[in-house]
Amino acid sequence: MKxxxxxxxxxxxxxxxxxxxxxxxKFFKNYGYIKAIELYEKAVEKGDKSAHVLTRLGDAYYNxxxxxxxxxxxxxxxxxxxxxxxxxxxxxxxxxxxxxxYEEADQWFKELSAAQQGDSRLKGYNPDEVDLYDKLTxxxxxxxxxxxxxxxxEKSDFGPYIFDNKLxxxxxxxxxxxxxxxxxxxxxxLFQVELTDDDGVIxxxxxxxxPSNGVNTEYHEASVALTNDGKTLxxxxxxxxxxxxxxxxxxxxxxxxxxxxxxxNDQWTNIVELPxxxxxxxxxxxxxxxxxxxxxxxxxxxxxxxxSDLYAxxxxxxxxxxxxxxxxxxxxxxxxxxxxxVAKDSTLYFSSDGHxxxxxxxxxxxxxxxxxxxxxxxxxAPYNSGYDDFAFFVNSDTQRGYFSSNRPNGKGSDDIYSFNxxxxxxxxxxxxxxSRSNIVLTGVTIRLIDETGKIVDEAFTKDGEYTFTVDCDxxxxxxxxxxxxxxxxxxxNTTTDNEKVNTVDLNLEPLIxxxxxxxxxxxxxxxxxxxxxxxxxxxxxxxxxxRKHPTMVIKIExxxxxxxxxxxxxxxSDRRAKSTRDYIISRGIEANRIESAIGYGESQLLNKCAxxxxxxxxxxxxxxxxxxxxxxx
Numbered sequence: 228m229k230x231x232x233x234x235x236x237x238x239x240x241x242x243x244x245x246x247x248x249x250x251x252x253k254f255f256k257n258y259g260y261i262k263a264i265e266l267y268e269k270a271v272e273k274g275d276k277s278a279h280v281l282t283r284l285g286d287a288y289y290n291x292x293x294x295x296x297x298x299x300x301x302x303x304x305x306x307x308x309x310x311x312x313x314x315x316x317x318x319x320x321x322x323x324x325x326x327x328x329y330e331e332a333d334q335w336f337k338e339l340s341a342a343q344q345g346d347s348r349l350k351g352y353n354p355d356e357v358d359l360y361d362k363l364t365x366x367x368x369x370x371x372x373x374x375x376x377x378x379x380x381e382k383s384d385f386g387p388y389i390f391d392n393k394l395x396x397x398x399x400x401x402x403x404x405x406x407x408x409x410x411x412x413x414x415x416x417l418f419q420v421e422l423t424d425d426d427g428v429i430x431x432x433x434x435x436x437x438p439s440n441g442v443n444t445e446y447h448e449a450s451v452a453l454t455n456d457g458k459t460l461x462x463x464x465x466x467x468x469x470x471x472x473x474x475x476x477x478x479x480x481x482x483x484x485x486x487x488x489x490x491x492n493d494q495w496t497n498i499v500e501l502p503x504x505x506x507x508x509x510x511x512x513x514x515x516x517x518x519x520x521x522x523x524x525x526x527x528x529x530x531x532x533x534x535s536d537l538y539a540x541x542x543x544x545x546x547x548x549x550x551x552x553x554x555x556x557x558x559x560x561x562x563x564x565x566x567x568x569v570a571k572d573s574t575l576y577f578s579s580d581g582h583x584x585x586x587x588x589x590x591x592x593x594x595x596x597x598x599x600x601x602x603x604x605x606x607x608a609p610y611n612s613g614y615d616d617f618a619f620f621v622n623s624d625t626q627r628g629y630f631s632s633n634r635p636n637g638k639g640s641d642d643i644y645s646f647n648x649x650x651x652x653x654x655x656x657x658x659x660x661x662s663r664s665n666i667v668l669t670g671v672t673i674r675l676i677d678e679t680g681k682i683v684d685e686a687f688t689k690d691g692e693y694t695f696t697v698d699c700d701x702x703x704x705x706x707x708x709x710x711x712x713x714x715x716x717x718x719x720n721t722t723t724d725n726e727k728v729n730t731v732d733l734n735l736e737p738l739i740x741x742x743x744x745x746x747x748x749x750x751x752x753x754x755x756x757x758x759x760x761x762x763x764x765x766x767x768x769x770x771x772x773x774r775k776h777p778t779m780v781i782k783i784e785x786x787x788x789x790x791x792x793x794x795x796x797x798x799x800s801d802r803r804a805k806s807t808r809d810y811i812i813s814r815g816i817e818a819n820r821i822e823s824a825i826g827y828g829e830s831q832l833l834n835k836c837a838x839x840x841x842x843x844x845x846x847x848x849x850x851x852x853x854x855x856x857x858x859x860x
Contacts, residue, residue, distance in 0.1 A: 247273075248280060260287040261411045278308040282315045289318050292615050292633050292640075294325035294586060313339060317348060317562075325586025325613035347532075347560040348581045370651040370699075370725040373609050376629075376643045378420055378434045382412050383641040385631035386566075386618040390453045394420045394629070396643060397449035398434070412640065416443040417451060417462060429645065439495035442488055450566070450618070452513040452522075460488045460495055461522065463511035466504075483509040485524060503540060503551050514567040516596070522548070523567040523575070533561040537577055557600050558593055570623040573597050576606075578617035586613040590630060610646065651699035653721045654728045658691045659707050662734035667691030668709060671735065676704040699723050707733035710775045713746075713768060744772050744781065744855040748848070749807065756802040758810045766807065769855055770814045780859040783808055783824040786831055788847040789838050793828060800826025807853060822858050 251266035267284045281304035288296035301319035305311055316339050323332035339346075378384075382399035389395075396419075399412040417439075421432035442448060446465040453460055466482045484504040488495040504510045508528040515522060520542055527535045528551075536559040541549035558564060562581025565588065569575055573596045578588040582603055589611040591603040610616060612634040621628030626648040633641045659671040673693045675684040678701065686693045688707075697703055700723050706716040712735040719729050738744050746769065749762040758766070773779050785804035787796040808824035829837075832850050836842035 248275060251280075251283070255283055255287060258290075260291050263287050276303070276307050278304055278311060281307060282311065285315060285318065285322075289322060292587065294322045294613065298322035298326060298328070313342065313346070317346075321580055321584075321586050323586075324584065327613060347556060348562050369648050371609050371646050371648045373644050373646045375637060376431060376645055378431050379638040379642045380434075381639045383415065383639055384643050385641040386450045387620050387629035387631065387643050388451050388453065389422070389620060389622070389629070391457055392422045392424070394422055394431070395437070395451045395453070396420070396434075397451075399640075400434070401436070401443075414445065414465075415447045415449045417448050437495060438493060439488065441498055442495050447483070450512045452515045454515065454519050458490045460490070461501075461513035461515070462486055462488070463513065466506065482506065483511040485510050485513055502548060509535075512566050514569050516569050517571055517573060523554075523569060524551075525565050525567065526551070532556060532559040533581060534563045535565055537564045537567050554595065557595055558603060563588070566617045566619070568619050568621075569596060570621050572623040574623065576619040576621070577603075578615075578619070579603070585611050588615040588617050590616050590619045615641075651723060651725045652696055653699055653724070653726065654694055655697055655703060655705060655719055655721075655731055656692070656694040656728055657705070657731040657733060659688045659693070659709075659715075659733045659735060660691065661712075662715075662736045663740070668712075668735060671707050671709045671712075671733070673733070674706045674708070676706060678702050697721055699725065705731050705733065707735055709735055711738050711772055712736060713738060738768055738772050739857070742857050744769055744857065746855070748851065749853050751803055754799070756799065756806045758806055762807075763810065766810055767814075769811055770816060773811070773816050773820065776860055778859065779857060780820050780822055782822040782856045782858055784854040784856070785824075785826040786850060786852050786854075787826075787829050788850040789829045789832060789836055789840070790847065793830075793838075797826060797828035797830070800828045802826065804853070 247266045247270045251263045251270065254260075254263040254266065264284065264287045267280050267287065270280050271284070281300055285297050285300035285304060288294075288300060298319065301315055301322060304315060305319065316335060320332045320335050320339065323329075323335070380398060380400040384396060384398045384400070386397040387394055395417065397415045398418050399415050400418075401416050402413050417437040418434045419437055420434050423430045423432075436443060442460075442462065444464070448462055448464050450463040451460055452462075462485075463483050464486050466484050485501040487499050487501065489497040491497065501510075505528065508526060510524055510526045510528070512525040513522060514524070522540050522542055524538055524540070525535050526538055531553060532555075537554045538551045539554060540551045543549065553559065558575070558577070560579065560581025562579060564577055564579045564581065567575060567577045573594075575593045575596050576590060577593070578590050580588050582589070582591055582605065584605060585608070590606050592606055593603040594601060605611065610619070610630055612632060614632060614634040616630060616632045616634070618631040619628065620630070627646065629643055629645050631641055631643050655675070659668045659673070660666060661668055668691055669688055671688040671691075671693075673686045673688060673695075674682050675686075675695045675697070677683050684695050686695065695703075695705075699721050702718065702720050704716055704718050706714055708714050715733045715735050717731045717733065719731050721727070721729060736745075738746065746765045749765055750759065751757075751762070752759065769781075773781070783804050785800040785807065787800045789796075791799075804824040804826045808821050811821065812818050829850070833852075834842075834846055834849055836846050836850060
């Protein structure tokens with residue numbers, strides 16, 4: 228009896244679970260992801276861990292951009308079932324990237340690449356060879372300041388487009404009671420905000436609904452593009468009938484379509500559906516070429532390469548349209564390509580989860596419109612994050628613009644961000660001082676030298692100080708020069724931190740100390756007295772001082788250590804003194820300005836290291852020296 232009762236309870240639970248799953252499927256099919264999640268999770272609680280339920284939970288969270296939950300449920304599906312479809316594995320990889328689990332994502336990427344050869348989303352990346360994430364998130368020579376805009380709401384705001392000091396965008400802020408089952412937010416409408424630019428400082432007015440006669444309806448309107456004359460507005464809308472009621476296809480799905488409106492007496496009116504829409508696929512996200520002769524858009528129509536592709540259609544002079552053309556495999560993948568925008572310089576920007584990315588939708592740029600068929604480039608952080616980053620707009624002249632993202636710490640589910648990009652710069656600054664007295668030196672020539680050895684800037688110290696503005700992430704050498712001083716030089720490696728100040732103080736060693744010109748020791752080869760190159764380099768300091776002081780007269784003394792015979796050392800030091808004198812004369816200094824050049828051998832040792840006294844090399848080195856006494860200045 229107990230066994231039969233348990234069996235009956237099991238059958239009832241299974242029936243309830245199956246019923247909840249079927250109901251969840253219906254909500255999922257109609258994009259009611261919030262409700263579907265609730266029902267699928269109830270089914271899991273009752274023991275349903277089928278691949279269908281677990282992957283549907285992953286998809287529902289994935290489609291609502293909850294990467295952490297999506298990764299969890301895809302991971303559960305892969306634990307429970309070995310033969311999961313590749314598409315779910317790819318979404319699992321995307322979700323792992325989104326939450327920063329790059330190593331785990333790379334491991335699954337390698338497994339999927341081995342099993343799913345030919346998938347364009349997997350091409351061009353080998354985790355064992357390239358650190359994609361470091362490349363896309365590391366700072367570079369351009370510094371980008373990103374700000375969340377003040378008019379963002381607690382709902383979804385996205386799709387910025389600037390024209391004539393107005394920012395147009397889409398928002399779910401209109402709370403009229405109707406909500407979209409996908410995310411339980413109100414349907415989207417079109418809004419505009421007045422911009423004021425005060426010498427580069429942008430302020431924003433109040434967000435107002437687009438002034439129109441029938442553009443905004445009870446359902447979705449989003450993603451605009453305006454013609455250069457400002458008289459035609461292209462936008463995306465849910466497929467509605469003449470009474471502005473949703474139209475469905477045979478499977479009960481409503482799709483997106485492209486429309487255009489005309490500006491008449493400051494009102495958008497005369498709404499026309501574009502002729503290349505259809506009722507069985509979605510068409511949206513308009514973008515115009517700089518000359519307004521081509522309209523770009525997104526569609527999931529039959530014949531595409533992936534889940535949604537970018538297309539182009541010619542706008543003829545009579546206002547008619549050509550045949551839509553797929554932008555091809557250099558842009559489109561098996562994944563989603565969306566939100567195109569064409570800048571003034573004809574660079575195509577778009578979002579994709581099919582090209583290599585940081586997770587979910589990333590923003591890419593392509594030169595395909597310019598006829599250059601290279602691979603699209605991920606524009607990296609901070610534009611891209613591990614979340615959905617999309618709807619990019621940029622003024623290619625000023626490098627200021629906007630994009631949308633559902634990254635954390637925003638105000639709503641999607642927010643609009645402004646950005647201002649500029650070259651990363653740092654300062655190299657310091658003070659020049661006398662190394663002996665620590666006195667600040669004025670009139671020091673400071674040269675800035677780049678990695679190639681080129682002098683890129685020059686300054687003179689005022690009150691001992693100098694400053695150079697330089698590029699980030701470079702190596703520079705700073706050289707300080709002043710008559711009667713040895714040059715001092717310092718090398719500095721700038722970082723990637725914008726506006727950092729690198730302090731590089733210079734300490735110049737005086738050449739004239741009391742009655743001597745002091746230079747570094749002059750070295751000779753063993754048993755030789757010819758002037759080596761390194762000795763010539765040091766003796767140039769003597770030449771410079773004597774040129775600076777044209778009446779100066781000096782005398783030269785040369786000394787050896789005690790090793791070797793006394794007479795031998797006397798002769799050797801004298802030859803070295805006279806070789807030193809001859810080199811200075813050869814550099815244009817008059818002979819009568821050198822009073823004498825005499826070698827004293829080991830007769831004037833500075834320490835205990837006389838004959839047969841054991842000393843270190845350093846102690847012997849102290850005795851090997853040359854003096855350049857100033858007899859007359």
